[in-house]
Amino acid sequence: MSRRALLRGIGGTGAAALLAGCGVPPAYVDPGDRAGRDLSARDRVLDFANWPLYIDTDDADTSRRPTLDAFRKRTGVAVRYTEEINDNDEFFGKIGPALMNHQETGRDLVVVSDWMAARFVRLGWVQEMDRARQPNVARHLDPLLRSPAFDRGRLHSVPWQSGITGIAYDRRRLGREIRSTKELWADDLRGRVTLLSGLDESFALLMQGNGVDVTRWTADDFHALCEQIEGLVRKRHIRRFTGNDYIKDLSTGDVLACQAYSGDVVQLQADNPDIEFVVPEEGAELWAESLMIPNLARHKTSAERLVDYYYEPEVAAELASWVNYVCPVPAARDVLADSGDEELAALAEDPLIFPDDAMRARLAIARDVTAEERTEFAQRWNSLVGL
Structure with a gap:
C-alpha cells in the first residue's frame, strides 16, 4: 500500500474554505512575528509531523526508522516522529487556528503537498530556512524543484519527496x-x-x-x-x-x-x-510534498539540520529505496548505482525514481x-x- 493510497483531500474545499466562508479569513502573519525562541541548543529534540508510510522503516521492527536513528546518533537530537497527516485540509484545520492566532503548533517540521504549502506561504505561517546551515540542500536539490511559483527560491519549503x-x-x-x-x-x-x-x-x-x-x-x-x-x-x-x-x-x-x-x-x-x-x-505535472517550519517552532535550528541531513546523497538514497517516489536529490542515483546491491542498482535505473533527461524535459510544476x-x-x- 502506497502512502498516497490513504485518505486525501478532494479539491481543497475543506477547513480552509470553511474559514473563509464563515467570514473569518485566515490571518496573515508579518515576517517579524514568525520566529519564536529557538531552544535547539538546550532541548535535544524536535517534533516532525509527516504522512503515514513516508519514511524508511526497519524490516524486522517497523517502529524503528533507520535514517532517524542515524541522525540521533550523529547529532544527539532525538526526533519525535508522528504520522498524523492523512489529508492536507484536515491538517490545515488542525494547526491553522494556532497559526492564525500567533500561537505555537507544537511541531518543528511538517510535510504538506505543494498546493497546500502555497497557502501556508501566502498566509505567512511558515519561516524562512537559513540556507547557510543547509549546504546539502543548496548543492543537491533538483534544479527542476528549486523555484516553484508559490515559493521563489524555495526559501520557505524543501521537497521531502517528489512525484x-x-x-x-x-x-x-x-x-x-x-x-x-x-x-x-x-x-x-x-x-x-x-x-x-x-x-x-x-x-x-x-x-x-x-x-x-x-x-x-x-x-x-x-x-x-x-x-x-x-x-x-x-x-x-x-x-x-x-x-x-x-x-x-x-x-x-x-x-x-x-x-x-x-x-x-x-x-x-x-x-x-x-x-x-x-x-x-x-x-x-511534477509535484512535491515539502518540509516546512511553522511559525514559533521551538527547535528551528535542529529542524534545519534534519532537513539538510536528508539532502546528503547517501541518506536520500536510503529514503528513496524505501518510498519509491521521485527523489529530489539526483546525486542519490549514483549512490544506489554503486551500492553493489542488484535491487538498489535497478532502482537507480528506474526513470520513475530518477527521471532521465528526455522525461525531465516534459515535466513542469503547475501554477x-x-x-x-x-x-x-x-x-x-x-x-x-x-x-
Whole structure:
C-alpha cells in the first residue's frame, strides 16, 4: 500500500474554505512575528509531523526508522516522529487556528503537498530556512524543484519527496501503447478511463494535454477544460473519478487507463509488469510534498539540520529505496548505482525514481490555484466529479 493510497483531500474545499466562508479569513502573519525562541541548543529534540508510510522503516521492527536513528546518533537530537497527516485540509484545520492566532503548533517540521504549502506561504505561517546551515540542500536539490511559483527560491519549503502525475495503463489488456493524454479519449477506452477526483491533483495533466503551459494557465484554460470533461462524463467515456482506488481498478482490469502517480505505479509494476506509466508527449505535472517550519517552532535550528541531513546523497538514497517516489536529490542515483546491491542498482535505473533527461524535459510544476480562484474553481470541478 502506497502512502498516497490513504485518505486525501478532494479539491481543497475543506477547513480552509470553511474559514473563509464563515467570514473569518485566515490571518496573515508579518515576517517579524514568525520566529519564536529557538531552544535547539538546550532541548535535544524536535517534533516532525509527516504522512503515514513516508519514511524508511526497519524490516524486522517497523517502529524503528533507520535514517532517524542515524541522525540521533550523529547529532544527539532525538526526533519525535508522528504520522498524523492523512489529508492536507484536515491538517490545515488542525494547526491553522494556532497559526492564525500567533500561537505555537507544537511541531518543528511538517510535510504538506505543494498546493497546500502555497497557502501556508501566502498566509505567512511558515519561516524562512537559513540556507547557510543547509549546504546539502543548496548543492543537491533538483534544479527542476528549486523555484516553484508559490515559493521563489524555495526559501520557505524543501521537497521531502517528489512525484509525477501521468498516465498508467495496462498494455497487455489494451493491446496498444499510449503516448499522449489525448489518446485517453479514444473510442476503445470508452467507459474504461478514470480521472483523479481532486482539483489540485487532476487539472494540470489534463490542461497539458490541451497544449496549455501550466506554469501560467488562465481561468479561460480552466473553464475550457471543464467543458471538455463535462462532455466526456455525459458521454460516459469517463468511468468515474477516483482517489487512489484507481490502483484497484487498474489491477483488476476494470479500467484500462487512468491518471496515476508515479510512485504508485512503481509498486504496481512489482506485481504486474504489464502496467506502464507514461509521461505524455504534451507533458506531465511534477509535484512535491515539502518540509516546512511553522511559525514559533521551538527547535528551528535542529529542524534545519534534519532537513539538510536528508539532502546528503547517501541518506536520500536510503529514503528513496524505501518510498519509491521521485527523489529530489539526483546525486542519490549514483549512490544506489554503486551500492553493489542488484535491487538498489535497478532502482537507480528506474526513470520513475530518477527521471532521465528526455522525461525531465516534459515535466513542469503547475501554477497553483490562488485563494481568489479556489472557491469558484473547486465548486465547478466538484460538480463534474459528482455528475
